[in-house]
Amino acid sequence: MSGPAAPRRPRRHDPGRRDRLIDAALTVIAERGVAGTTHREIARVADVPLGSVTYHFASLEEVLREAFTRHAEAAAQVFDRRLSAVRDRDAAVEAVISLVAEDLLGSQDDLVLAVELYVAAARNPVLRAVTQAWMQRSRRALERHFDPTTARQLDALIEGLVLHSALSTDPMTPGQIRQAIERYLR
Amino acid sequence: MSGPAAPRRPRRHDPGRRDRLIDAALTVIAERGVAGTTHREIARVADVPLGSVTYHFASLEEVLREAFTRHAEAAAQVFDRRLSAVRDRDAAVEAVISLVAEDLLGSQDDLVLAVELYVAAARNPVLRAVTQAWMQRSRRALERHFDPTTARQLDALIEGLVLHSALSTDPMTPGQIRQAIERYLR
Amino acid sequence: MSGPAAPRRPRRHDPGRRDRLIDAALTVIAERGVAGTTHREIARVADVPLGSVTYHFASLEEVLREAFTRHAEAAAQVFDRRLSAVRDRDAAVEAVISLVAEDLLGSQDDLVLAVELYVAAARNPVLRAVTQAWMQRSRRALERHFDPTTARQLDALIEGLVLHSALSTDPMTPGQIRQAIERYLR
Amino acid sequence: MSGPAAPRRPRRHDPGRRDRLIDAALTVIAERGVAGTTHREIARVADVPLGSVTYHFASLEEVLREAFTRHAEAAAQVFDRRLSAVRDRDAAVEAVISLVAEDLLGSQDDLVLAVELYVAAARNPVLRAVTQAWMQRSRRALERHFDPTTARQLDALIEGLVLHSALSTDPMTPGQIRQAIERYLR
DNA sequence: CATGAATGAGTATTCATTCAT
DNA sequence: GATGAATGAATACTCATTCAT
Numbered sequence: 001m002s003g004p005a006a007p008r009r010p011r012r013h014d015p016g017r018r019d020r021l022i023d024a025a026l027t028v029i030a031e032r033g034v035a036g037t038t039h040r041e042i043a044r045v046a047d048v049p050l051g052s053v054t055y056h057f058a059s060l061e062e063v064l065r066e067a068f069t070r071h072a073e074a075a076a077q078v079f080d081r082r083l084s085a086v087r088d089r090d091a092a093v094e095a096v097i098s099l100v101a102e103d104l105l106g107s108q109d110d111l112v113l114a115v116e117l118y119v120a121a122a123r124n125p126v127l128r129a130v131t132q133a134w135m136q137r138s139r140r141a142l143e144r145h146f147d148p149t150t151a152r153q154l155d156a157l158i159e160g161l162v163l164h165s166a167l168s169t170d171p172m173t174p175g176q177i178r179q180a181i182e183r184y185l186r
Numbered sequence: 187m188s189g190p191a192a193p194r195r196p197r198r199h200d201p202g203r204r205d206r207l208i209d210a211a212l213t214v215i216a217e218r219g220v221a222g223t224t225h226r227e228i229a230r231v232a233d234v235p236l237g238s239v240t241y242h243f244a245s246l247e248e249v250l251r252e253a254f255t256r257h258a259e260a261a262a263q264v265f266d267r268r269l270s271a272v273r274d275r276d277a278a279v280e281a282v283i284s285l286v287a288e289d290l291l292g293s294q295d296d297l298v299l300a301v302e303l304y305v306a307a308a309r310n311p312v313l314r315a316v317t318q319a320w321m322q323r324s325r326r327a328l329e330r331h332f333d334p335t336t337a338r339q340l341d342a343l344i345e346g347l348v349l350h351s352a353l354s355t356d357p358m359t360p361g362q363i364r365q366a367i368e369r370y371l372r
Numbered sequence: 373m374s375g376p377a378a379p380r381r382p383r384r385h386d387p388g389r390r391d392r393l394i395d396a397a398l399t400v401i402a403e404r405g406v407a408g409t410t411h412r413e414i415a416r417v418a419d420v421p422l423g424s425v426t427y428h429f430a431s432l433e434e435v436l437r438e439a440f441t442r443h444a445e446a447a448a449q450v451f452d453r454r455l456s457a458v459r460d461r462d463a464a465v466e467a468v469i470s471l472v473a474e475d476l477l478g479s480q481d482d483l484v485l486a487v488e489l490y491v492a493a494a495r496n497p498v499l500r501a502v503t504q505a506w507m508q509r510s511r512r513a514l515e516r517h518f519d520p521t522t523a524r525q526l527d528a529l530i531e532g533l534v535l536h537s538a539l540s541t542d543p544m545t546p547g548q549i550r551q552a553i554e555r556y557l558r
Numbered sequence: 559m560s561g562p563a564a565p566r567r568p569r570r571h572d573p574g575r576r577d578r579l580i581d582a583a584l585t586v587i588a589e590r591g592v593a594g595t596t597h598r599e600i601a602r603v604a605d606v607p608l609g610s611v612t613y614h615f616a617s618l619e620e621v622l623r624e625a626f627t628r629h630a631e632a633a634a635q636v637f638d639r640r641l642s643a644v645r646d647r648d649a650a651v652e653a654v655i656s657l658v659a660e661d662l663l664g665s666q667d668d669l670v671l672a673v674e675l676y677v678a679a680a681r682n683p684v685l686r687a688v689t690q691a692w693m694q695r696s697r698r699a700l701e702r703h704f705d706p707t708t709a710r711q712l713d714a715l716i717e718g719l720v721l722h723s724a725l726s727t728d729p730m731t732p733g734q735i736r737q738a739i740e741r742y743l744r
Numbered sequence: 745c746a747t748g749a750a751t752g753a754g755t756a757t758t759c760a761t762t763c764a765t
Numbered sequence: 766g767a768t769g770a771a772t773g774a775a776t777a778c779t780c781a782t783t784c785a786t
Contacts, residue, residue: 013749013785033309035221038776051751054778112308119305121353122298123219131353152358153366160346167304167317172338180339184370224759237768240761385764385770405681407593411756423772426757484680491677493725494670495591503725524730525738532718539676539689544710552711556742596780609747612782 014048018056021046025067030109034064034120065126068117072134075110078103079141092145093185096154100181101174104162111166150185157184204242206232211253216295220250220306251312254303258320261296264289265327278331279371282340286367287360290348297352336371343370386420390428393418397439402481406436406492437498440489444506447482450475451513464517465557468526472553473546476534483538522557529556576614578604583625588667592622592678623684626675630692633668636661637699650703651743654712658739659732662720669724708743715742 024046028037039053039060046053057063082095082103104110121127135155142151161180165171172180210232214223225239225246232238243249268281268289290296307317321341328337347366351357358366396418400409411425411432418425429435454467454475476482493499507527514523533552537543544552582604586595597611597618604610615621640653640661662668679689693713700709719738723729730738 015749017749033305035219036309039778040776049751051753051780052749055750058778060777115301115305115308118349118353119219119301122301128353132355135350135354149362149365152362153369156346156350156358156366157343158346159349160342160344163304163345163349164321164342167307167314168321169314169318172342176335176338179335180342183339225761226759235768237770241767246760387770389770405677408681410754412754421772423759423774424770427771430757432756487673487677487680490721490725491591491673494673500725504727507722507726521734521737524734525741528718528722528730528738529715530718531721532714532716535676535717535721536693536714539679539686540693541690544714548707548710551707552714555711597782598780607747609749613746618781 017046017048017052021048021053021056021063022066022070025063026071026113029064029067029116030112033112034116037064061124061126064120064124065130068113068120068127068130071110071113071117072130072137075114076134076137076141079138083141083144086145089145093182095145096142096158096185097174097178097181100158100161101177104158105165105171105177108166111162114162115166146185154181154184157181200234203232203234203238207234207239207242207249208252208256211249212257212299215250215253215302216298219298220302223250247310247312250306250310251316254299254306254313254316257296257299257303258316258323261300262320262323262327265324269327269330272331275331279368281331282328282344282371283364283367286344286347287363290344291351291357291363294352297348301349301352332371340367340370343367389418389420389424393420393425393428393435394438394442397435398443398485401436401439401488402484405484406488409436433496433498436492436496437502440485440492440499440502443482443485443489444502444509447486448506448509448513451510455513455516458517461517465554468514468530468557469546469550469553472530472533473549476530477537477543477549480538483534486534487538518557526553526556529553575604575606575610579606579611579614579621580624580628583621584629584671587622587625587674588670591670592674595622619682619684622678622682623688626671626678626685626688629668629671629675630688630695633672634692634695634699637696641699641702644703647703651740653703654700654716654743655736655739658716658719659735662716663723663729663735666724669720673721673724704743712739712742715739 021042024042025037027045028041032041037060040050042063043050043053053063057066079099082099083092086092086095117127117131121131139148139151139155142154146154157180161172161177207228210228211223213231214227218227223246226236228249229236229239239249243252265285268285269278272278272281303313303317307313325334325337325341328340332340343366347358347363393414396414397409399417400413404413409432412422414435415422415425425435429438451471454471455464458464458467489499489503493503511520511523511527514526518526529552533544533549579600582600583595585603586599590599595618598608600621601608601611611621615624637657640657641650644650644653675685675689679685697706697709697713700712704712715738719730719735
C-alpha cells in the first residue's frame with residue numbers, strides 16, 4: 001500500500017490520446033455496459049486524468065457515438081472482407097457461415113457491444129443512426145450475392161443467431177450454425 | 187419540481203401496492219430503460235411515497251428481477267396460448283406467423299422490454315436466469331410442433347426478425363414476416 | 373491535526389433544517405457573493421452534509437430565490453415598521469432619515485445583500501420578481517406619507533445613498549444623510 | 559460544440575489583439591456577468607485561440623481590472639464632456655438631466671456594467687479602487703458647477719435613479735427624471 | 745511568440761439506501 | 766407498518782492555469 005493514488009508518469013505531450021480514449025470507451029462498454037460507461041472509468045482504462053476525457057469530448061454522448069461508429073465500421077469491414085472475396089453463390093454461403101461462426105461468435109466483446117448498441121439506440125437517435133448505417137451496410141454486402149429479400153431475411157437470421165448465442169448458456173455449435181444458414185439458403 | 191416531496195393523499199391500507207410497484211417498474215423500464223429506472227421514478231409512476239419502494243423491496247435489483255420475471259411470464263403465456271391452440275403443422279406455422287407479426291411486433295413496449303432484459307442479463311446473473319428460463323420456455327412451446335433443431339433455429343429467427351424490426355426505420359411488413367418464416371419452415 | 377474531516381455529530385432528526393439552510397445561504401451570499409454561493413459552502417456554514425442541501429432544494433436557484441425572498445421580507449418589514457409608527461409628515465421625514473441612517477446603513481451585510489440581489493436580478497427573472505416586489509412594497513410604505521411622485525423619487529434617492537455608502541471609502545455621516553433627505557423633502 | 563477547438567484562420571501578427579481582448583471582456587461581462595466571464599468566453603467573442611487570453615493577461619482578474627478600468631474611463635469622459643461644455647448653473651442642470659436621461663439610461667449594457675462593477679468591487683480591492691476613482695472623478699465633474707455637498711448628494715441621486723430604472727419594469731420617463739433632478743437642484 | 749493540449753480542483757445534481765419518527 | 770428526511774458516494778461537466786511544442 002502506497003497512498004491513495006497511483007503515481008502517474010507525466011505525459012504532457014501525447015498525440016493520439018483522443019484515439020486511445022475511443023478505444024478505452026469501447027473496452028469499458030464491453031466490460032460494464034453503456035450504463036456503466038462514465039468519464040472516470042474511461043479515464044482509468046486509458047490511464048489519463050479525468051479532465052482529459054472531458055477535454056477531448058464535449059459530452060459522454062459524443063464519446064459513445066464515436067466509439068460505436070468505430071466499432072460498427074470495423075464490424076462492417078469484416079462483412080465486406082468475407083463477402084467480397086468470393087465469386088459464386090456456394091462460396092458466398094460458406095462465407096456467411098464463416099462470418100457468423102468465426103467472426104461474429106468469435107469475440108464475446110463484439111457480441112456484447114452489438115447488444116449494448118441496440119439497447120442504447122432504442123433511446124438515442126444519434127446512436128440509432130449509427131445502427132442503421134451499420135445494418136444497411138451489412139445488407140448491401142449480402143446483396144452482392146443474394147437477392148434483396150433473401151439478404152434482408154438472412155441479415156435478421158444472423159442477428160438472431162448471434163443474439164441467442166450471446167445470451168444462451170448453451171450456445172450453438174459451428175455445425176448448428178452451418179445447418180441453420182444452409183437450410184435458409186438451400 | 188420544488189422541494190423534496192409533494193403532499194400525497196393518504197392510503198394506509200393498500201394490499202395491492204407491491205404488485206402495482208412491479209407494474210410501475212415495467213412502465214419505467216420501457217420508458218427510460220434499466221439505466222433510468224430509479225426508486226424515485228417508480229414511486230412517481232405508482233403514485234406512492236419514495237419510502238414505499240424501499241419498504242417493499244430490499245434493493246433495486248429485486249425490483250428489476252421481479253419486474254422482468256413478470257414480463258417474461260406474460261410473454262411466455264402468449265407463446266403458449268398461440269401454440270397450444272393448434273393441432274397440425276400448417277396451423278402451427280400460421281400460429282408462429284401471427285405470434286411474430288401480431289403479438290411480438292404489436293407492442294413497442296414489449297420489444298423494448300425484451301432488449302432491455304437482454305442487455306441487463308448480459309451483466310447480471312440473476313437476470314440471466316430469467317432470460318434463460320424464458321428462452322427455454324418458448325423453445326418448449328415450439329417443440330410441441332417442430333423438432334428440437336428446427337425449434338431452436340426458429341426461435342433465433344424470430345428473435346432476429348423482432349430485433350431488426352424494432353430498430354429499423356423500415357420495419358418488415360406482415361407479408362415479409364410471413365415469407366421469411368414460411369421459407370424456413372417450408 | 374486529527375484526520376481529513378471534522379467529526380460531525382449525528383443529527384438524523386432535525387426539523388427546521390430547511391430554514392437554517394436558507395439563513396446559511398444568506399450568510400454565504402453576504403460573505404462571498406452570489407457567485408461564491410455553492411451547495412458546499414451553504415452546507416459548511418449550516419454544518420450539514422452536502423446532500424442535505426440538494427435534498428431540500430431542487431436547485432441552487434431555488435435556494436437563492438428563497439433566501440432573497442426572506443431577506444426582502446425582513447427588509448420590507450423594517451420599512452413598514454418605521455413608517456407606520458408616525459402620524460404627520462414631519463415625523464415621516466424623521467422616520468425616513470432614521471431608516472436610512474440607522475437601519476439601512478447599520479448593517480454592512482444588508483447593504484451587500486441588496487447589491488448582490490440587484491446584480492443577480494439583472495440576469496435572473498425569478499430574482500427580478502423578488503426585487504420588484506420589494507421595490508413596490510417600499511414605495512407603498514412611502515406613499516402613506518408622500519405623494520406617489522415624491523415617493524418614487526425618494527425611493528431612488530434612498531437607493532443611491534445606500535449604494536454610494538456601501539461602496540465608498542468615505543461613507544456619508546448621519547448628518548449628511550439627514551441633509552440630503554431634508555433637502556429633497558423640503 | 560464538438561471537440562476541443564474549432565479550426566481558426568491564422569493571424570500571427572496582430573498588434574491590437576490585447577485591446578480587442580479587453581473589449582471582448584466588456585462584452586462578455588455585459589452579456590453574462592462577471593461570474594460568467596471566462597477565458598474561453600472572451601476568446602470566443604474575440605475570435606482568438608484560448609491560449610491567447612492567458613498569453614496576454616496573467617490572470618482573469620487582470621482582464622477584469624483592465625476591462626473595468628477602460629469602461630470607467632469611457633463613462634467618466636461622458637460626464638466630463640457633458641459638464642465641461644456648459645458655463646452657467648442652469649445649463650449645468652440641463653447637462654445633468656441629459657446625462658442621466660440620454661447617456662446613462664441610453665445603454666442597457668452600460669447600466670449592467672456599472673452594477674457588475676459595484677458587486678465585483680464589494681469583494682475585490684483592486685476593483686474597489688477602480689470604482690472609487692470613477693466615483694471621485696464624476697464628483698469632481700459635478701463640482702465644477704455645484705458645491706461639494708450638493709455634488710455628492712447629486713451623485714448619489716443619479717446612482718439611485720439609474721439603478722431603479724435599470725431594475726424596474728416601469729422605468730422612469732425622461733420627464734420624471736427631469737423633475738427629480740430639478741427638484742433637487744431647485 | 746503563440747498556441748492548444750493537458751490537468752486537477754471545483755460545480756450542480758442524482759440517487760440507493762438507512763433510519764428516526 | 767409506513768414514511769420521508771437524511772446521507773455519502775457518484776455522475777457529467779466547467780474552467781483557470783500550466784506547459785511542451
